[in-house]
Each structure stands twice: as structure tokens, then as C-alpha cells.
Amino acid sequence: MTTTTLAPAVSVEGLTKRYGKFTAVDNVSFHVESNKIYGLLGRNGAGKTTIMQLLTGQQFATSGEISVFGDYPAENARVLQQICFIKEAQKYPDTFKVKHVLASAPWFFENWDADFADRLVDDFRLPMKRDVKKVSRGQLSAIGVIVGLASRAPLTFFDEPYLGLDAVARQTFYDRLLEDFAEHPRTVILSTHLIDEVSNLLEHVLVIDEGRIIIDQDAEELRGSASTVVGKATDVDAFVAGRDVLHREGIGGLASVTVSGLSAAERRTAADAGLELAPVSLQQLIVRKTSGSGAAAQSDWSESA
Amino acid sequence: MTTTAIERETTPMTSTPAMTRPLPSPFARIWNVVRLHLVDRRTYIGIPWIIVAFAFLISIVLSNIIGFVTGDGLGGAEATANQRYSWAVLAPQWYLIVVAVQSIGLTFPFALGFSVTRRDFYLGTSLMFVLISAFNAVAFAVLTQIEKVTDGWWMGTYMFNALWFGVDGWYVDLLSFFVLQLLVFFIGASVTTIYMRWRIVGMLVFAITVAVVVLGTLSLITFTSSWPAVATWFGQQGIAGIFLWLLVPTVLAAVGGYVTLRRATPKN
Numbered sequence: 001m002t003t004t005t006l007a008p009a010v011s012v013e014g015l016t017k018r019y020g021k022f023t024a025v026d027n028v029s030f031h032v033e034s035n036k037i038y039g040l041l042g043r044n045g046a047g048k049t050t051i052m053q054l055l056t057g058q059q060f061a062t063s064g065e066i067s068v069f070g071d072y073p074a075e076n077a078r079v080l081q082q083i084c085f086i087k088e089a090q091k092y093p094d095t096f097k098v099k100h101v102l103a104s105a106p107w108f109f110e111n112w113d114a115d116f117a118d119r120l121v122d123d124f125r126l127p128m129k130r131d132v133k134k135v136s137r138g139q140l141s142a143i144g145v146i147v148g149l150a151s152r153a154p155l156t157f158f159d160e161p162y163l164g165l166d167a168v169a170r171q172t173f174y175d176r177l178l179e180d181f182a183e184h185p186r187t188v189i190l191s192t193h194l195i196d197e198v199s200n201l202l203e204h205v206l207v208i209d210e211g212r213i214i215i216d217q218d219a220e221e222l223r224g225s226a227s228t229v230v231g232k233a234t235d236v237d238a239f240v241a242g243r244d245v246l247h248r249e250g251i252g253g254l255a256s257v258t259v260s261g262l263s264a265a266e267r268r269t270a271a272d273a274g275l276e277l278a279p280v281s282l283q284q285l286i287v288r289k290t291s292g293s294g295a296a297a298q299s300d301w302s303e304s305a
Numbered sequence: 306m307t308t309t310a311i312e313r314e315t316t317p318m319t320s321t322p323a324m325t326r327p328l329p330s331p332f333a334r335i336w337n338v339v340r341l342h343l344v345d346r347r348t349y350i351g352i353p354w355i356i357v358a359f360a361f362l363i364s365i366v367l368s369n370i371i372g373f374v375t376g377d378g379l380g381g382a383e384a385t386a387n388q389r390y391s392w393a394v395l396a397p398q399w400y401l402i403v404v405a406v407q408s409i410g411l412t413f414p415f416a417l418g419f420s421v422t423r424r425d426f427y428l429g430t431s432l433m434f435v436l437i438s439a440f441n442a443v444a445f446a447v448l449t450q451i452e453k454v455t456d457g458w459w460m461g462t463y464m465f466n467a468l469w470f471g472v473d474g475w476y477v478d479l480l481s482f483f484v485l486q487l488l489v490f491f492i493g494a495s496v497t498t499i500y501m502r503w504r505i506v507g508m509l510v511f512a513i514t515v516a517v518v519v520l521g522t523l524s525l526i527t528f529t530s531s532w533p534a535v536a537t538w539f540g541q542q543g544i545a546g547i548f549l550w551l552l553v554p555t556v557l558a559a560v561g562g563y564v565t566l567r568r569a570t571p572k573n
Contacts (some may be wrong), residue, residue, distance in 0.1 A: 045391050057422075058570060060568065060570070075567070076422070077328075077331070077334060078422075080420040081328055082420075084420060085418060086308050086418070087418070090413065091411050091571070092415055093407065093412045093415055096415075097345070104340065104419070107341065108337060108341075108419040108420060109419075109420075110329075153420075188424055
């Protein structure tokens, strides 16, 4: 109410996508505000890629409404010209060399910055003359990252863009994204498994599980929405009794329990009781909230992290 | 004041952020797809002409061998007669049909990643097919004429002046090569759109349909003893007539490919 907000870049109402009997996206509704960095998080097969394909017109919805910059995106040139979708499994023409990808990209992205692209090629040490078929997995990801950043599309999707990128290259990606975002604000939707790595980048978090949005929250709020209480098991149990317990661990007489939503007064009570309060990382929080199937879920997250 | 603020807040779905630059015109978008296909010049221009050059070299060597064996030497009656049945002039077509398949199988998913609409992609691809077909038709018609004028490159060896080429006027060569090239492109592309849209199930249905139609037609002609009539009909059409008729499957493939691709989705 107080601020004049920009129109949302994306609005989705009751969106469903079925492949035969399998429901990949199940009656999902959300908005994406302009000029923010969103994290679209979830386990493998949760429906992240399908949502991105629906928003970029690569797939057709079974039912529900999608509005991207005010219109249905599929086959809509006006909308699509403002979108760049970088996906992990991008196909390239058979004989293409890296230079062919970067030579043709400016024809399709109005805001393409050639100097920025050149700098990124140096940053990622991308061999321009090599066949796309022959570059390493990391270099293939780097091509996508460079196109995604240098295109400066008003709405940019990165679908797990880091596959095969080493830690240095991933950090380069995060750094360049933040620097360029500061100068050229745009809407970025990033899907990733490496939640803690991008935790500082994200302004808003959408968590999808089995085709449904289970968390749609400001990243800062989400981080503050839970805390871990550590102390003597008896004290901890007394304190968390009746609260929403997300997770508990214990060794001997000590316990560490993650609970949601503690007010300032409650924090003081905990401190007075001699309990220690630790923040919960975004990754832990999401693992706890999506691990419906218990240990299996957790190991899936930690494997990919 | 308050009304406008409320209005703005209640109609967020219809308002759009201002673009920094004007959007390209519809033709510019289609032309960009043509450029995308040709950014790697080897695909549609370099490799086909390397194949033509090799086929030409092989033709020369073979005609020399035949000329030596028959004792006629180059340009001997037998060597020249046999060269009329050489398919060397069509050598690049086998490669180009694969290229047409890849234009949909690989370049289409790539272009979608560059936010091209299916419509713009197909129209741009079709325009490129027409341009390359026109260029190849002119080139082959000219080469056929040069070959005739120079009596087989001054050494009595023929490659372009073969099959139905060089039989009627140069404009028939131009027409027949243009239609043939376009047919090769659109058959390769349109059959691949079936795969892009319905995957392997679509391909099976298509293959079975084609087999049924071909077998049905052959049976019908045979059982009604119409083969002489069919032969007469083809004879009456002449080379130009047959290639004008081939425009029908070409256009059908082109339109069918467009309709199919409009709802096609790349693989995950």
C-alpha cells in the first residue's frame, strides 16, 4: 500500500500440467515481482523445470492461467523477446562452435552487451573455437551462464545452470550476477540445489514439492521463521513443548531442536532458561520442510549439495 | 488521486514494464532465424559443395577407368552414355536431408532457448530452405550449361548433365532442381516435426500410414491393370510437368510441418 509497486513480471493462477497420468505441476498459484531475484527450489522431479518451461512457452499448460508481462507467453513474440531461459539440458546445433552461439545470441536479445559477454568468456576461460559437442560439462554450463547474463533479458531463468562448474566458476557466476543485477535490475528466477551457496542472492523463495508450491516467502522472513534451540535435553523439551517442531537431534543429555516462529519475548525466555539459539540455514530449513519422506529426502538434498 | 492508485493496483496483470529498445519487426525476427541457420556457413553451403566437388572428382576418375577399359578413351560413347545414369549430381541431397532433420531436431530446441516463437522459427527456416534451394538450382543449372558448352569440361566427362538434367531447356533444369531441393528439405523437416510433437508414437503411426497408402496405391494400380495408363500419364507430363506435380507434396509437407510444429515441445 505504501509503495507504488511495479506490475508483477509473472502471475500464475491454478496452473496444472499433466503428462498422461503424471501430474508434474498441480494447481499452482504465485506471483513474481519485477526486479527481484527469486529462488525456485525443490527436489529432483518436483516440477521446477516444468514450471519454467510453462512460463517460457516451451510447454503448454493443461489448465490454469499464466501471465508473463501481462500476456500468455507461448507463441507470443512480444513476451518471449523479454525472456531468456537458460537450462542445464540445452541442445545445440550439431556443428556449432562456441563462437556461433555467442555470435547469434545478440540477434535475439535486445539488451545484449557484447563487452560484458567478452569479459565473461575470459572469466570462465571459454574456448571460443571449440565445438560445443566437445567442450567439458562445466564449459557447456558456462556458455549458458554467459548467454543468461549478457542477454540482460527483463526476465531471466537459470535452471540449474552450474552443472560441472567448479567452485571458483560458480562464485564467479554469483558475483557477476549480483554486480550486473545492481546496475541493470531485472527479474531473475534461479532454480538450484545449492541452496546455501545462493542463499545470499535470493530475495524471495518459492519451494515446490511434488508439483505444489509449499513455501512462497521473502527469503529474509523465511530465514527468521525458524531457529534451533540447543541445550540440556530436559530444558529444551520443556521450552519447545507445544511448539511446531521441525527437527530434533540429540546426543546424550543434549538436544538440538528446530522450531518455527519465535518472537523476541520467547527468545529472551529461552536465553533466560540457559538455552542457546542458533539460526537455521535456508538449506536446512527447506530440507526440514520438504523431507516428508524422512531420511531419504535429506540424503537426496545433501548428495546434490 | 486515490482512484488512479487503486486502479493501478487492481489491474497489475495488464500493465507491462517499458522496454528499453523498440522490438524488432516481424520480418526482422524471421530473418534472424535465417541468420541463425547460416551462422555456421559449413552446414548449408560449405559441406554440400565439398560433397559436389568430391563427387565430381570421383566421376572424372570413374569415366577415365571406363574409357580405359573400353578402349574408347574419355568421352567415348559408352563412357558418356553410362554417365547419364550417374547419381553423382544428387550426391549432396543425402547429406541435406539429414541437415533438414537436424534443423528441427537440434536447431529448433536451440532457437526456443533464444526465445524464438515456433511460428517465427518455422517461417524463418522455410525462407532459408527457399533461398538455399534457389541458389542451388541456379548453380546447378549454370554448371549443367557450362558442362554442355565445354563438351564435358574439355575432357568429355559429365556429371551435372545427367539423369533428367540437361535434357530439356535450362529453365527446366532450374525448375526441377529447385523443386527437388525444396522437397528434400521439407520432407526431412516435416517428418521431424512429427517426432518433436508426438515422439516415437507419432513416428510409428506416420510410418504405418505411409506404408498403407503406398501399398494401397500400388495394389489399386496393379489390380485394375492400370500400369500402362500410369506410364502414359507420366510420359505426357514431361520433366517440367512431373516437377510441377512434385510441388504438391512439397507444399503439403511445408504446411503440415508448420501446423505440427506450432504445438511441438522440445524434450526435457
